[in-house]
Amino acid sequence: MKKLIYIIGLVFTLGNASAQMSFNSKTISVSGWGNDNNPKTTLSVITNNSPSIADSMINWSIISFDIPTGWQFDFCDPYDCVSNLGLGYNTSFKLPIGNSGPLKGDFFSKSVPGNATVKIRLAYANGSHNADTVTLMAKGWATGLNNVKKQNEVTFFPNPAKDVITLKYATTKAIDVTVYNILGAKVKSVTHSSNETTLNISDLEKGLYFIRFSDNGNVISKSFTKAE
Secondary structure, three states, X not given: OXXXXXXXXXXXXXXXXXXXEEEOOOEEEEEEEOOOOOOEEEEEEEEEOOOOHHHOEEEEEEEEEEOOOOOEEEEEOOOOEEOOOOOOOEEEEEOOOOOEEEEEEEEEOOOOOEEEEEEEEEEEOOOOOOOEEEEEEEEEEOXXXXXXXXXXXXXXXXXXXXXXXXXXXXXXXXXXXXXXXXXXXXXXXXXXXXXXXEXXXXXXXXXXXXXXXXXXXXXXXXXXXXXX
């Protein structure tokens, strides 16, 4: 009987040890022009797979920080956003068991070309299970005047918006425009042509979204907020 109890306890311990956080992607890489009308945004989704309510608090810290001089790095966990970060920064957030949330890193290259890599360590605050890391990378290209002009030409209003957004961008061809939520999931797509397109967002939930499209190799990304 003692042997049986020992085996059951061992199986439970091993099962508990393997239950930890997971990510839809642990290495995220983005690139874009050096102009900072919008940052170069990396996005991962963390899921708390632990069966223990004691594992609802997660710590994160920057353990590797290599960005060009003049760049800025901001980071958002599922409950807070912090700006202008550097090596060694650490804090924590609450993520109830069974829930998922976004980990969003924004690189502002401020018209300085170069490459950046930031590694973030995540671990349960109570020390249970092994820690894990996500790696966020960004490449900023030297900005040409034409690319700055194109970014500046993209406008949409109102922002925040409740039901409809009007996108204005002059083009001579049809462009596929995609809307993503903060978790990186595609929630809507439309075709933009001529100068103006009306986008119905009444069916979207309240929160932050990203509009992205590509025109002649120039990737354009802008964010908007869906109001109640």
